[in-house]
Amino acid sequence: MFLKKLILAAGLAVALAAPAAAQVIGGSVNMTVDRDDDLSIFAGEVDVRGRIGGELRAIGGDMNVDADIGGDANIVGGDVHVSGTVGGDLSVAGGELDITAVVSGDADLAGGVVHLNSPVSGRVSAAGGLVELDTGFSGGNGIDLAAERMIIRGTVSGNADLTGDDVTIEGTINGDVETYADYVRIAPGASITGVLRHRGPNEPDVGAGATIGGGVEYTNAIYIDDIDFDGLDLDLDFVPAAPVIGAFFVGFYFLLFMLASALMPKGVTRLVGEFRSRPVVAPLIGFVTWAFWPIIFAVGTVLLSITIVGILLIPFWLLAVALVLSLSYPFGAAAIGDLVFNRKGAGLGLGMRLLTTLGVLVLAAALWIQPALGVIGWCVLTWIGLGAWLFALGKREPIVTQPAA
Incomplete structure (x- = not known):
């Protein structure tokens, strides 16, 4: 789900x-x-x-x-x-989010700026550059926030898990609060009924008049943004020739396609058929999905990190993202090869499909003689493959019933 x-x-x-x-x-x-x-x-x-x-x-x-x-x-x-x-x-995922809708379930939000100013009966999970839970916000089942800067002005019923550079709490949290941040400020008049557990390089700044019912537990820890990589020097003296690099990537993508064709031959057939029937819409859907893939990846990682079981699944999530993006490129090549060499739509055998896909991959690799053309070719094939793949998801071959004797 x-x-x-x-x-x-x-x-x-x-x-x-x-x-x-x-x-x-x-x-x-x-x-x-x-x-x-x-x-x-x-x-x-x-x-x-x-x-x-x-x-x-x-x-x-x-x-x-x-x-x-x-x-x-x-x-x-x-x-x-x-x-x-x-x-x-x-x-919701986007650049700038302004949410004032009353939500009966959970809210999963990701964007550059996330502004939430309405009641949410379930749990709120949000990630962004700035996350602001304004005075009109009330959360019924806790919050999980990850942002460079976050401000909580509303009321939260349940525990709060907060990760970011700068955390400011001005409202009320009826539960425990766990923070992993550079700076944490509890404004005057703010209220936390449970324990404030903070990990970071600086002790939390608790303003006069703020109340923390369970007290403060502070653990000195390095915040990840404080790690300095300026002294790291990677000197790679050996750089293979361009034809060698091109041959490697052609072989890599072709091997991926061979494995996919062996494991799900009917799925590949449905995929190329979806592109043939939607040659414009499929790459458009692929482009939009590909453009928002960083947001999808960030939201998925944040949501999985909420629970212990989810944390264990994060490596598989990373593998799934890499696999989908890697397979979309050769799938796009297969779709183009089928369109060019199978004009009657009668279907290609496995051997012919492998051969036409390899030919398209080689031609696409040759475009990298002009880097701009190479980038365009890579993007177009990836968009085609991703869009056709998404359209083919969940579809099955029709069931043929034999007439009664």
Whole structure:
């Protein structure tokens, strides 16, 4: 469920392929809705108002959502404003987030600036450059924040786990607080009913009039941003020739594709078929998902680090991210090879598919003679492969039933 939620929040690829949900695609979407089922939107700018009885899945540039949403809301954009109500969980990733919606479930937020100023019944997990839980915020099940700078002005019921350069608490936290930070400030008038456990190079600054019911436990520790790497000097005297490097990467990606073709031959066939049927939309979806991949990676790492079991899964999450991005490139080459050499769409055998994919990989490697062309080729093949792969997720071959004798 966790990986599925991230995929939905990142690109809506699965949602856009589902016939049961309404799909809205366009450059600019400005609409008032009143519907009982799900809604999926992919557009440059989005302005949605009204009522959505099911789930909302939206991706675009600037996003303004002012609606009563019955289910979950998964939103990715540049500047994102969400108001109204969310009956399920809220997942938002973007550049600047302004959340004033009342959320009945959990809230997972990631962005350069995250501003939350509304009640959240569940747990809040947020990551960003600046995370601000304003005076209108109330959390019903604790918070987990990771940011360069964070300010908590609202009220939290439950424990708080805070990681960042600069942590400021001005509101009320009804529970224990654990901080790993450079600087921690408890403002005058702030209240913590439990214990404040702080790890970092500086003792917490507790203002006059602040109350900490369980007292302060301080552990002197190096904060990660304080580690100085300026003295590290890596001198690599041997640099292989460009053809050797090119041959290595062609072989590496071709080997990955051979393994994928052996393990999931029908999946590769579905993938190239999805690109053939969506030669424009598939790379567009791949581009958007690829562009937001750092945010997806950061959100996934932060959410996994919340629990002990999740921490143990972080290496597998890193491996999954690397595998998806690495396989997308040869999958894109396979899709192009199938389009060029299988014009009738009758299907290629395994041997021919391997041969055409290898040919496209070699041609793409040759483009690196001009670095700009090489970068463009790498990006295009990756976007094609990632988009077609997302469209192919969850699809199965049709079941053929034999007529009764």
